[in-house]
Every structure is written in C-alpha cells, then in structure tokens.
Amino acid sequence: MKSLKKIAAAVALLAASAGCSAAWAAAPAAAAAPAATADMAKAAGPAGAKNIVLVPGSFVDGSGWRVVFDILFHAGYNVTIASQPHTTFDDDVAAAREILDQQVGPVVLVGHSSGGAVISAAGARDKVKALVYVAALLPDVGESLAQVLGSMPSPSDSVVATQDGHLFFNRAKFHDDFAADLAENRTNFMAAAQVPATTAAFHTQIWSAAWRSKPSYAIVSTQDRALNPDLQRWMYKRANAKVTEIKASHAVYISQPEQVAKVIIEAAQNAQ
Numbered sequence: 001m002k003s004l005k006k007i008a009a010a011v012a013l014l015a016a017s018a019g020c021s022a023a024w025a026a027a028p029a030a031a032a033a034p035a036a037t038a039d040m041a042k043a044a045g046p047a048g049a050k051n052i053v054l055v056p057g058s059f060v061d062g063s064g065w066r067v068v069f070d071i072l073f074h075a076g077y078n079v080t081i082a083s084q085p086h087t088t089f090d091d092d093v094a095a096a097r098e099i100l101d102q103q104v105g106p107v108v109l110v111g112h113s114s115g116g117a118v119i120s121a122a123g124a125r126d127k128v129k130a131l132v133y134v135a136a137l138l139p140d141v142g143e144s145l146a147q148v149l150g151s152m153p154s155p156s157d158s159v160v161a162t163q164d165g166h167l168f169f170n171r172a173k174f175h176d177d178f179a180a181d182l183a184e185n186r187t188n189f190m191a192a193a194q195v196p197a198t199t200a201a202f203h204t205q206i207w208s209a210a211w212r213s214k215p216s217y218a219i220v221s222t223q224d225r226a227l228n229p230d231l232q233r234w235m236y237k238r239a240n241a242k243v244t245e246i247k248a249s250h251a252v253y254i255s256q257p258e259q260v261a262k263v264i265i266e267a268a269q270n271a272q
Helices: 002-044 062-074 089-101 115-122 145-149 171-178 184-192 229-238 257-270
Strands: 051-055 078-081 107-113 128-136 159-161 166-169 216-221 242-246
Touching (some): 051 062, 062 078, 062 257, 089 107, 128 229, 128 257, 229 242
Parallel strands (some): 051 107
Antiparallel strands (some): 159 166
C-alpha cells in the first residue's frame, strides 16, 4: 500500500514537472506570436488601396514629389509617378493610363494643377478607387482647362504663349507666382528646367469626369498665385470633394509634403 502511495506521489511530481516545462516552452512561443503578427501586417502593407499614382501638372516634372514619395513609400505604399509629355491632352491621359495598367489592385490617383484634368479622364477605370486633387483643375465633361481658368480672374499673368503654340511660365515671375514659399535658388532652377505645356492641351474639351462617380479629396493652396484659390474651392465644391486647406503656394506638394501626404494616405485608407 505504501509502495502504491510512493508511486502515485512520483507520478504527480513528474506531471507537475512536465507542466512547468510545457509552460516555460509555451512562454517564448506566446511572446513571439504578437511579433509574428506584426511582421505579417507589415508585409501585407497598409489597409485600403496600396497603389498610388502621382500625376504632375504643367511646367514641372515629377522630381518635386520626392519627399511626398518618400513619406508614402516608407508608409508601405507602392508609389509611381506618371510623367507627362505635356504635348496634347490625349497624350497626357495616355501616359497616365500606361502607368495605371501596370498597377495590381486598387489605385489612388493624385493630380496637381493641370494633372487634375488628367486624373479626371484617366480615373474612370475600375481599379481607380479615389482621386486626390492638389491645387488642381477639375473641368467637367465638355469643358477645357482654358475655359475653367477663364471663369474667374487669375491672380497673375505669368503664363506666356509662344507663336508655335507652347506655354511657358515667365521665368522672372516663377518664384513669386508659382512657388513663393520655396528658396529662390530652387525656383530659379525649376524655372530654367520647366516643361512647356501647349495651347492645344489647354483647349481640349475633356470627355470624362471621374470625380462625378469616385470619392474625391482636394487640397486648396490658399496662397496660390498660379491658380485662383477661390476657383479651386468652387471646383472642389462642385465635385463634392473632401477639402483640406493648406497655407502654401501652387507648389504646395513641395513646401508642405507632410500635409499633402496625409491627405493622400486618408484617401488610400478609405478606398474600397
């Protein structure tokens, strides 16, 4: 009888030891679980649309979007810039669509200045889930950029037309009227390196206005001397866009990249 009791006690002791060992073994696994979940979430990327396509406006190239690109990239987004030829409106839309075709999954289209008209036309595709207008033009179907621009007084007269149908931003006025909140040594280079637009592109009537059916977000650059801030507000109201006002020049995406990126991320997170 005593032998049975001793055996039972021994078994109980072994079971307890085994339980402790199992608990100690389980502890690292339990601690590793949250880390593994976090790694999986990071690998999966942010919620909502993960693809963002940036469309530059007239007189500039995509290099000014560098800081916004970096913010979005490090937040987990796949970011691409659709460089514009600025030859004809059809060419600009085709360039944006070519980049759109390369995206896998939902896309947020972002347009600055005349790039707003481009994303309005290119954004009709199903994979585009939201539009972001940054100090941008939003013509409706049948309207041209020139028509919309002429609907309100311009804050400056800095755009100059050449005899061969090209448009330039007056180099002497580039700093004051395009990017007054940037250092002059930078705007001097931007003025010298500007990409000309064409009168043909500005007088083409657009055939699609994706903002009529897609969620739209918009940024008013309140110190803008290239695009009337009141005209921006009017277009954004017509598009029923969610509006953010930022104290900045027309080059708001360069001078206030964090605030611009914040609006783009909001659009991406809410995309369905």
